[in-house]
Amino acid sequence: MSKDALEVLRGHESLRKFTSVKITTEQMDAIYDAITQSSSTCFFQFVTTIVVQDPEKLAAIAKLAGNQGHIAKCSHFLFFCLDMTKLMHMYDIKPPFGLRFLIGGLNDCSICCERALVAAEAQGLGGVIVGGYKRGIKEVCSLLKLPQGVVPLLGLCLGVPDEEFREEQKPRLPRHWFIMDEEFHDPFNAEELAAYDQKMLAYYQNRRYNQCDETWSSSTKGMLLGSYCDAKDIIACLKEQGFDYF
Numbered sequence: 001m002s003k004d005a006l007e008v009l010r011g012h013e014s015l016r017k018f019t020s021v022k023i024t025t026e027q028m029d030a031i032y033d034a035i036t037q038s039s040s041t042c043f044f045q046f047v048t049t050i051v052v053q054d055p056e057k058l059a060a061i062a063k064l065a066g067n068q069g070h071i072a073k074c075s076h077f078l079f080f081c082l083d084m085t086k087l088m089h090m091y092d093i094k095p096p097f098g099l100r101f102l103i104g105g106l107n108d109c110s111i112c113c114e115r116a117l118v119a120a121e122a123q124g125l126g127g128v129i130v131g132g133y134k135r136g137i138k139e140v141c142s143l144l145k146l147p148q149g150v151v152p153l154l155g156l157c158l159g160v161p162d163e164e165f166r167e168e169q170k171p172r173l174p175r176h177w178f179i180m181d182e183e184f185h186d187p188f189n190a191e192e193l194a195a196y197d198q199k200m201l202a203y204y205q206n207r208r209y210n211q212c213d214e215t216w217s218s219s220t221k222g223m224l225l226g227s228y229c230d231a232k233d234i235i236a237c238l239k240e241q242g243f244d245y246f
């Protein structure tokens with residue numbers, strides 16, 4: 001199945017409920033093509049994608065990511081890693097690698113990840129981007145046997161959607177809150193925020209699973225103030241893998 005590109009982009013929603021059917025090799029090939037042809041900072045081509053299908057490993061990743069059950073049940077989990085090893089073989093460069101590489105790598109991993117998700121959605125598959133494994137990033141490095149010069153910057157959980165659980169799309173803020181002509185205009189408007197919160201409340205209350213009484217304001221507050229993830233552990237792991245922020 002292949003949908004029109006704009007239809008796919010406009011139709012995005014994260015999917016976290018999958019059937020037990022595996023994504024086919026042909027479908028994964030199309031996803032790998034989308035990753036391979038991604039734009040690349042300085043054309044370094046320094047994103048390595050590690051694909052995990054082993055159920056035991058998937059269960060371990062799900063746990064490290066704060067018990068995200070959809071990871072354990074997905075068909076393929078992709079780790080997008082910043083990988084300096086190719087350049088290390090070619091030139092006399094050694095860790096630590098500075099911010100230039102971290103920013104470039106983060107950009108490139110994000111581009112590869114989103115392109116993979118779009119390629120999946122275009123084929124009627126689904127998934128969700130996963131950053132939550134960063135709670136256990138050190139353990140993930142061991143699980144994937146990552147050498148120095150390689151660090152996992154983003155994850156993607158892919159599967160065949162269980163249509164019974166397909167949701168309405170999650171509403172977004174009004175477009176003028178994040179698309180601006182020519183220069184910055186502070187878009188904040190308490191009335192528009194209240195209206196958006198009402199929309200989000202209706203979305204959360206009426207969705208088919210995990211219903212709750214959240215709004216956008218309450219959920220962002222929870223994310224901002226909650227003990228989400230200790231940055232110290234991530235920084236320590238980055239350093240161990242050969243990256244620094246000079």
Ligand SMILES: Cc1cc2nc3c(=O)[nH]c(=O)nc-3n(C[C@H](O)[C@H](O)[C@H](O)COP(=O)(O)O)c2cc1C
Nearest residue numbers: 012013014015016065068128129130131132133170
């Ligand atoms: C960098 C990044 C990390 C994310 N990490 C997670 C995650 O760990 N678990 C999860 O369930 N969703 C994760 N998400 C998905 C977001 O929750 C989701 O995109 C957002 O709620 C909007 O919903 P939608 O994609 O269905 O429109 C992540 C998204 C991004 C961009």
